[in-house]
Amino acid sequence: MKNKAKQLLGQVALISFVSTAAMAQDVPPLATLGPAPIPADNPMTPEKIALGEKLFWDGRLSGNGAMPCSACHLPDAGWGTATPISFGYPGTQHWRNSQTIVNSAYYNKLFWDGASRSLELQAKAAAGGGVAGNGDGSMMEMRLRFVPEYVAAFKEVFGTVPHISAAWMAIAAYERTIVTDATKVPFDRFLAGDETAMSDEAKRGMELFNGKANCISCHNGALVSDQKFYNIGVPAAAEFEEDPLYQITLRWELYQKGGRHEDYKTGADDLGLYHQTKRPDDKHKFRTPSLRELRWTEPFMHNGGLETLADVVAFYNAGGGEGQTAGLTPLGLSSEEEADLVAFLEALSMDEPLLLDEPELPETNTWAEFAK
Known part of the structure; x- marks a missing residue:
């Protein structure tokens, strides 16, 4: 009983510390993630999730039949690509880092510039994006209708033949299952009262995170992100200066996203949130990423x-x-403090990466078989 009481007191002290640090800045304290939010217009069912899993891995949902969602969100690469910039559609080049989809269910806006407000819209945008999936909606839909297994699954889940909008709903449902398991995260176990879950270095790093380093001002709450947008002065990618294909992509993005002619002619970097708002003050601002699962999702x-x-x-x-406009100032951390902070950031990730096997995909029918 004494040990139990001591553990509870330690837990109360920890929660008090985390909450006090956050309250001092009027931001949500760090916390354990709850169940992923589910939209009312796309309820979850096991059958829908199973369909979404296959569609996530299926190249039919792309222009050339070989660029599924999983092409840029690989489980063994932290559900990203583990490369600085994501893979481009063959013949093109992408222009941004592929964000992990782990815990993407908790974001209120998707993509680095917040271009999509739901996983359903994100799936559609990625599959049809000119430097991503490059798929035509009507062609992708027809491919699905030539797969008997999909015809049966869509009828069971949605009550219709395959429709491309329903495909995005199924993929989003699957992605909402790709989330952190708190029992496997040192910080979450520590927050639950297990004082041995984090190393002494990580504990010191947590104090720095909430105090001297002030990370919590933007990386707060259960997601460890305020989901706001900041320009922190990240230098332009070297690829945009060295590789013509990257330069083509950059100028094309600046043009097709409706930027000013001056931006198109002289642009040498991604303008971020500006592409959505067209407000000059939003140039080079990007959404605060979650710090969960960072251990498995480099580079950053x-x-x-x-x-x-x-x-x-x-x-x-x-x-x-x-050129940063986020109000950052030098922190004055020693090399030992930097190492402690890294240890805490690593403690926000699961002990092992989330790995799932690729599902077996169904075959396409011939026209004669489809016509029967």
């Missing part, structure tokens, strides 16, 4: 410009990059 930043967590901490310790 919207263009993969920082390779390791140590690089990220050093970047913030120096006060961010040139």
Whole structure:
């Protein structure tokens, strides 16, 4: 009983510390993630999730039949690509780092610039994006209708033949199951009262996170992100200066997203949130990413410009990059404090990466068989 009481007192003290640090800045304290929010217009069922899993891995939902969602969100690469910038559709080149889909169910806006407000819209945008899936909706839909297994599954789940809008709903339902397991996260176990779950270095790092380093001002709440947008001065990706295909992509994105002619002619970097708002003050702002599962999702930043967590901490310790407007200032952390902060950031990830096997995909019918 004494040990139990001591454990409970330690838990109360920890929660008090985390909450007090957050309250001092009027931000949500760090917490354990609850169940993923489910939209009322796309309820979850086991059958829908199973359908979404196959569609997530199916290249039929792309232009050339070989660029499924999983092409840029690989489980063994942290559900990203593990490259600075994501893979492009063959013949093109992408222009941003592929964000992990782990815990994407908790974001209120998707993509680095908040271009989509739901996983359903995100799936559609990615599959049809000119430098991503490059798929035509009507063609992708017809491919699904030539797969008997999909015809049966869509009828069971949605009551109709395959419709492309329903495909995005199924994929989103599946993605809402790709979330952190709190029992496997050192910080969450520590928060639940297990004082041995985090190392002494991580505990010191947590104090820095909430105090001297002030990470919690933007990385707060259960998602460890305020989901707001900031320009922290991340340098432009070197690829945009060295590779013509990257330069073509950059100029094309600046043009097709409706930027000013001046931006198109002289642009040398991603303008971020500006592409959505067209407000000059929003140039180079990107959404605060969650710090959960960072251990498995390097490199970091919207263009993969920082390779390791140590690089990220050093970047913030120096006060961010040139031209930042987020109000960052040098932190004055010692090398030991930087290492402690990295240890805490790693403690926000599961002990092992979330790995799932690729499902077996159904075959397409011939026209003669389809016509029967």
